[in-house]
Amino acid sequence: MNLNLKVWRQNDAHAKGKMVDYSISGIDGDMSFLEMLDILNENLINEGKEPVEFDHDCREGICGSCSLQINGEPHGPDKFITTCQLHMRKFKDGDTIVIEPFRATAFPVIKDLVVDRSSFDRIQQAGGYISVNTSGNTVDANAIPVQKEAADTAMDAATCIGCGACVAACKNASAMLFTSAKVSQFALLPQGQVEATERVKNMVRQMDLEGFGNCTNTGACEVECPKGISLENIARMNREYLKANLKG
Amino acid sequence: MSALISSSIARKVVMALSGLFLVLFLAQHFTINLTSVIAPDTFNEWSHFMGYNPLVQYILQPILVAGIIIHFVMGIALEIQNNRSRKIGYVRYNGSANAPWTSRNMIVTGLVVLAFLGLHMYDFWVHEMAYKYLESNPEDPTRYYAETVEKFEPIWRTVIYVIAFVLLAMHLWHGFSSSFQSMGWNNKYSAGLQTFTKIYAIAIPAGFIFIALYHHFNPITH
Numbered sequence: 102m103n104l105n106l107k108v109w110r111q112n113d114a115h116a117k118g119k120m121v122d123y124s125i126s127g128i129d130g131d132m133s134f135l136e137m138l139d140i141l142n143e144n145l146i147n148e149g150k151e152p153v154e155f156d157h158d159c160r161e162g163i164c165g166s167c168s169l170q171i172n173g174e175p176h177g178p179d180k181f182i183t184t185c186q187l188h189m190r191k192f193k194d195g196d197t198i199v200i201e202p203f204r205a206t207a208f209p210v211i212k213d214l215v216v217d218r219s220s221f222d223r224i225q226q227a228g229g230y231i232s233v234n235t236s237g238n239t240v241d242a243n244a245i246p247v248q249k250e251a252a253d254t255a256m257d258a259a260t261c262i263g264c265g266a267c268v269a270a271c272k273n274a275s276a277m278l279f280t281s282a283k284v285s286q287f288a289l290l291p292q293g294q295v296e297a298t299e300r301v302k303n304m305v306r307q308m309d310l311e312g313f314g315n316c317t318n319t320g321a322c323e324v325e326c327p328k329g330i331s332l333e334n335i336a337r338m339n340r341e342y343l344k345a346n347l348k349g
Numbered sequence: 350m351s352a353l354i355s356s357s358i359a360r361k362v363v364m365a366l367s368g369l370f371l372v373l374f375l376a377q378h379f380t381i382n383l384t385s386v387i388a389p390d391t392f393n394e395w396s397h398f399m400g401y402n403p404l405v406q407y408i409l410q411p412i413l414v415a416g417i418i419i420h421f422v423m424g425i426a427l428e429i430q431n432n433r434s435r436k437i438g439y440v441r442y443n444g445s446a447n448a449p450w451t452s453r454n455m456i457v458t459g460l461v462v463l464a465f466l467g468l469h470m471y472d473f474w475v476h477e478m479a480y481k482y483l484e485s486n487p488e489d490p491t492r493y494y495a496e497t498v499e500k501f502e503p504i505w506r507t508v509i510y511v512i513a514f515v516l517l518a519m520h521l522w523h524g525f526s527s528s529f530q531s532m533g534w535n536n537k538y539s540a541g542l543q544t545f546t547k548i549y550a551i552a553i554p555a556g557f558i559f560i561a562l563y564h565h566f567n568p569i570t571h
């Protein structure tokens with residue numbers, strides 16, 4: 102199929118970017134969205150032009166780096182997938198596809214479609230860990246019994262790949278879904294109890310410091326999340342946060 | 350403490366608590382207004398009680414005014430903060446693909462309700478304050494019904510009331526159940542709460558609209 106692309110081009114973090122139009126042909130429905138961009142870049146290189154910079158790594162939906170806003174939706178029109186898992190058969194011959202970087206003040210553009218998501222790392226570093234002795238006398242994790250339901254829910258939360266689609270979709274660029282997934286995966290487990298109070302306080306404080314917006318409970322994050330992280334996690338984080346602050 | 354006040358979650362809880370308080374108040378207000386259609390004497394009696402009972406006047410009324418102010422000031426503050434969180438917007442943003450209109454436009458429906466509250470306060474509250482405290486008129490427990498019905502004589506005011514309540518319905522359609530999520534309440538009862546929210550959001554504003562139209566089409570003949 103033949104497609105018209107409108108792609109955000111920006112030289113560096115300080116440059117003023119703009120949308121640039123490209124035409125591309127010979128795209129097969131079985132190609133992934135990233136393969137389509139590979140072809141675009143090969144064409145650009147052959148024409149002696151600078152290729153479009155975009156993030157990608159695993160290309161199988163597990164690393165969370167391929168974050169693109171496609172036709173106004175993070176990871177494009179399909180649900181429960183990342184951009185690398187999006188197939189070109191979702192588009193029709195002659196379609197115009199608008200491709201932009203994820204937009205948030207806390208996700209500044211580095212170049213073209215690549216944004217800096219280290220704000221997520223800093224939220225994680227603020228409390229997304231448990232203290233385990235790993236120097237020789239490691240304790241077997243299975244030694245502590247965990248209720249099946251809690252283990253399953255914690256596992257669901259832990260499937261968050263930190264892609265940032267929740268932030269990109271949210272009208273407020275809120276990072277509540279990401280942060281709540283990272284809080285929940287520990288809050289639900291006995292191993293997470295030791296640091297529970299400080300964890301939620303510190304992670305929420307970091308989230309606010311990074312300049313993410315507030316939650317209006319629109320639910321856009323849950324709909325666009327490739328891993329189906331549930332809004333229940335946000336409610337759980339709110340509970341944990343209130344509990345932690347009432348404790349002092 | 351200051352960390353708590355500036356925290357996004359604490360602000361959200363303030364929004365939820367003030368919103369829920371207003372939801373409760375709305376139900377109470379509706380109950381009294383309904384008597385103006387079915388039992389004018391009861392309406393006069395209750396209105397007089399609300400207007401002269403010291404507990405209502407000096408405790409509940411200030412709490413209500415504070416609740417409204419906290420709610421809309423915080424709502425506007427959050428809106429400003431949220432806009433700052435995406436300084437450079439999308440060229441194409443498909444908001445309807447993942448969230449309902451009502452949830453994305455709480456500030457729009459809220460500000461319309463605020464504008465309406467301005468008119469509403471002028472119509473009833475300023476008038477009451479002037480009657481009671483400035484002009485020092487004597488108590489008259491029978492005046493409320495006629496005063497209320499008279500207000501709905503002009504078509505423009507009736508139309509404004511109807512529009513405002515349609516927007517309030519939209520505000521509640523998202524807001525009521527949303528406030529429970531904000532307070533961390535999301536469990537097996539949440540589906541039931543969703544249903545109750547939809548019923549409340551339609552029924553109460555529709556009731557207010559009915560009352561306004563009823564008085565407009567049934568004026569007191571002099």
Ligand code: HEM
Pocket residue numbers: 315316317318361364365366367368369371372375417420421424425427428455456458459460462463466520521523524525527528529531
């Ligand atoms: C006076 C004008 C008003 C303004 C400017 C206003 C504004 C807002 C805004 C912006 C929000 C969303 C906040 C957010 O989550 O980001 C909101 C939520 C809400 N509003 Fe209002 N509102 C007003 C009046 C009312 C009234 C009269 C009621 C009820 C009768 C009400 C009930 C609610 C509820 C229940 C919520 C949900 C709180 C939550 O999600 O936690 N609001 N309001």
Ligand code: SF4
Pocket residue numbers: 165260261262263264265266267268278279282322325326327328329330
């Ligand atoms: S919660 Fe979902 S959308 Fe957000 S970062 Fe994690 S995987 Fe991505």
Ligand code: FES
Pocket residue numbers: 156157158159160161162163164165166167183184185186
């Ligand atoms: S490239 Fe790893 S999730 Fe898409």
